[in-house]
Amino acid sequence: MTQVRESPILELRNLVKHFAMRRSLLRRSRDKVRAVDGVSLQIQSGRTTALVGESGCGKSTIARLILQLLQPDSGEVRMSGEVVVGASKEFRRSVQMVFQDPFSSLTPHLTIRSILKEPLTVHKVCLAEEIQDHILDLVSAVGLSADMLNRYPHQLSGGQRQRIGIARAIAVNPKLIVCDEPVSALDVSIRSQIINLLLDIQKSRNLAYLFISHDLDMVAHVSDTVAVMYLGKIVEQAPTETFFAGPRHPYSKALLASALIPDPKRRSENRELVGEMDSGVERETGCSFRTRCPLAIDLCATHEPVLHYSADEHLTACHRIEPV
Amino acid sequence: MSKKVFHTTLKRPGIRRWRLNGMLIAGLCLLLPLAVIAVFASWLSFLDPLSIDASSQLLPPSWNHPFGTDNFGRDVLARTVYGAQVSLRVGLGSMLLTAFFGVFFGVISGWYRWADAIIGRFTDSLMIFPGFVLAIMIMAAIGPSEFNVIISVTVLYVPQVIRTVRASIVEFRSAEFVDAARTIGVGDFRLLFVHIFPKAAGPVMVQLSFGFAWAVLVEAGLSFLGLGTPPPAPSWGNMIAEARDFIRSAWWMITIPGGMITLAVLGLNLIGDGLRDMLDPRLKDRGVL
Amino acid sequence: MNLVDIRNLEVQFPGATEPLTVIDDLSLNILPGEILGLVGESGCGKSMLARSIMGLVPSPGNVSKGQIFFGDLDLLTLDEPSRRSLRGNQISIILQEPMTTLNPVYTIGNQIEEVLKEHRPDMKRSERRQLVIQLMKQTGIPSPEARIHQYPHELSGGIRQRVAIAMALVGGKVQLLIADEPTTALDVTIQAQILKLFVELQKEHQMSLLLITHDLGVIAQTAHRVAVMYAGRLVEVAHVEELFDNPRHPYTRGLLHSLPRPGSHSRKQPMPSIPGTVPSPGAIPQGCAFYDRCGFRDDKQCLNERPNLEEGATEHWVSCHFAAEIPPFKVNSSDEVTP
Secondary structure (H helix, E strand, C coil): CCCCCCCCCEEEEEEEEEEEEEEECCCCCEEEEEEEEEEEEEEECCCCEEEECCCCCHHHHHHHCCCCCCCEEEEEEEEEECCCCCHHHHHHEEEEEECCCCCCCCCCCCCHHHHHHHHHHHHCCCCCCHHHHHHHEEEECCCCCHCCCCCCCHCCCCCHHHHHHHHHHHHHCCCCEEEECCCCCCCHHHHHHHHHHHHHHHHHHHHEEEEECCCHHHHHHCEEEEEEEEEEEEEEEEEEHHHHHCCHHHHHHHHHHCCCCHHHCCCCCCCCCCCCCCEEEECCCCCCCCCCCCCCCCHHHCCCCEEEEEEHHHHEEECCCCCC | CCCCHHHCCCCCCCCHHHCCCHHHHHHHHHHHHHHHHHHHHHHHHCCCCCCHHHCCCCCCCCCCCCCCCCCCCEHHHHHHHHHHHHHHHHHHHHHHHHHHHHHHHHHHHHHHHHHHHHHHHHHHHHHHCCCHHHHHHHHHCCCCHHHHHHHEEEEEEHHEEEEEEEHHHHHCCCCCCHHHHHHHHCHHHHHHHHHHHHHHHHHHHHHHHHHHHHHCCCCCCHHHHHCCCCCCCCCHHHHHHHHHCCCCCCCCHHEEEEECCCHHEEEEEEEEHHHHHCCCCHHCCCCCC | CCEEEEEEEEEEECCCCCCCCCCCCCEEEEECCCCEECCCCCCCCHHHHHHHHCCCCCCCCEEEEEEEEEECCCCCCCCCCHHHHEECEEEEEEEEHHHHHCCCCHHHHHHHHHHHHHHCCCHHHHHHHHHHHHHHCCCCCCCCCHHHHCCHCCCHHHHHHHHHHHHHHCCCCCCCCEEECCCCCCHHHHHHHHHHHHHHHHHHHHHHHHHHHHHHHHHHHHHEEEEEEEECCEEEEEEEHHHCCCCCCCHHHHHHHHHCCCCCCCCCCCCCCCCCCCCCCCCCCCCCHHHHHHCCCCHHHHHCCCCCEEECCCCCEECCCCCCCCCCCCCCCHHCCCC
């Protein structure tokens, strides 16, 4: 089945980023952490793409590569079809980010007003005399009152701070916002408020999100497409409904099985996945998941599986899945 | 319903949370009167610190000369007050220059890795020498004058400030709020001076107040050796140098400027300690949940 | 017979004008051999409760009222030496980030041995080594013979947490193990492993486990009984199935509603949420602490009168004026959440 697709707003093509590991002060080790190892991904405008994985799988590195806070070793980031090299003002206006920890991502010695003013002045979003009105619009858009403006970040609660982080991101009317674990640092009762705000803003501003998270239930709720990462690679990618109806990669299955269902009647006894993720230090061949994989065969040690298309735009990188 | 604003009383970061502490108050009490008298010396009708009076040599403290006179019959009180002016000028001048160059090079060195290698080696090489020995070398090379004292103190103290500023910049270079500002598109200059440097301003101020004390000492030391402010200008170092021959016969000639140096340096160090205590991050969480 | 019996505990911190109460008149018991889940959000006082039991309330905070019985001993009146001999011996604690409890400059073998030396000074060095390796095996650390020579930073988060657990069990006589957010810093797949280990060890050592967490999933999967805290107060205590089936306190209900459950909310639609934020100590409403955010409140009783923790159904304690009148709980009847 072929579907007519819009051209993606942002595209990652075979993105690679390795970090050199330092062994000692004098000798630089040749070992490398393969943080991102050939990732291709398309983000459609107005839709939410979720990037799922455990810590160290490279999902935050991808965020930093997209935001041009890091430069890739190879591969490219394309914005509306054009290769992005460094961060032009135009690029900054189109792509914004919401950070995980709303406390450390707001400059602590600036007032909320100054923090929100930064993007407006840097990008000359509006005339100087309109700035104050614009700031007021922004805080009300994220559900806060104007008396927050003269406070400092430490005087706000976590949820309020994250709202300011979101207000700062939408100040320049971006097309894409990278949300790096936007709610995982927040209290449980606040999380759904912030998720609702993000959904609301997406609808009213036709935003695309790259939603980075380890929380599968949250991902199931907010995303249109899911991509699962393991050790710097995407191992499975599918539309959200298809993915949750039947994940195919053994790692995705294990992730879903490990999720703790908030229902004491559904206690799963055998949900455990053995072992831990490797450090991502260079290995020679094969599938990086094979050391923990219950289905691993000899082939997995010698040949690296690549992402295969199957029906329903469901991509999987695993030798043990029958190609359709 | 009783609602109290809670968080505003807690966790105030850095400067906003300052409350005067004992050491700072003591330091200011020592130093402020001294500074005020020095600044307004010409209005306070002291005697001329340079006028020689052969008829009143080596007079002990009296109503006319509260601190006595020296071997040329000059009034020691007037010379001490004008000597304070010299110390103040040298201290302020050198610390202003130090602040300017220290912050400038420190910021560059902390932000740009290529600059770090160059500036780092430069500061290292300056810090190899014992400070005072290097000061003597510099003064010997460029000749004694008050302005040159300022130059040599600056050259000697700038590396310390560079290091402090650099350390703060490096600490916050990869902070999330810096990344956040970068993703907004804030340029390097604004990033450094609006988002990062204010975090370093406190420690630099502490260091400058210690530097001030050190400048007073260096000026006195150099003048004592004849390498600082040239006589007959009334600098505390000069006064002590001139008093060497009269220690037994005219104790006031050496104890007064010596005491002043002690008081000024003590006061400045107290201010530095006080500032440091207030900024110490370990104390910041005092009484906080 | 209770293993731990906390009666009317109050913990205060000095505030700007008056003391701030972080634990407010809290009574709770822990039965021998049970896993008691303690749920609450950051700042609700759940960690402070753990610290009170351990006798480690950080200065300038202090226990201003109440008693904590451990068996027959009142922990709060015990002198420091006898307290210390209880700590790590019969009562142990495990923290969220084991890196804060492990010393970075010693190998993990040395560190576990050091604790062992405290408890069993008579033991020979070789015996100690043996026991350390055995303990590490018990906590599921792969190839312990090699790991004892490693430093904490060389280990992954999951293994570090296993080391912390081994250290907590070193005394061999642990009756109460307190685990304060033990899996929050860990990945999902590792979290499942560690929780499984907790359940196994709890059975094996027949100890009680006080499992402190903000994650209702962790509670649902491991706990026998649950206590819910809000703003320094206990709002609901019940058996785990009872609590998830029939939550009576509006806060508990709000928490359960706002959980994303696969297939339960329609995708991309607004999720039910509790409005507002947790009040900070010092800004807690006079009557019910949840008053500001509650969908069931009335302006008389709830505003002025603090509800007591009362037993409604059998062994189901709730502190809400309307506990009896609130309709049965249905997942996703979100109407009740927004007042």
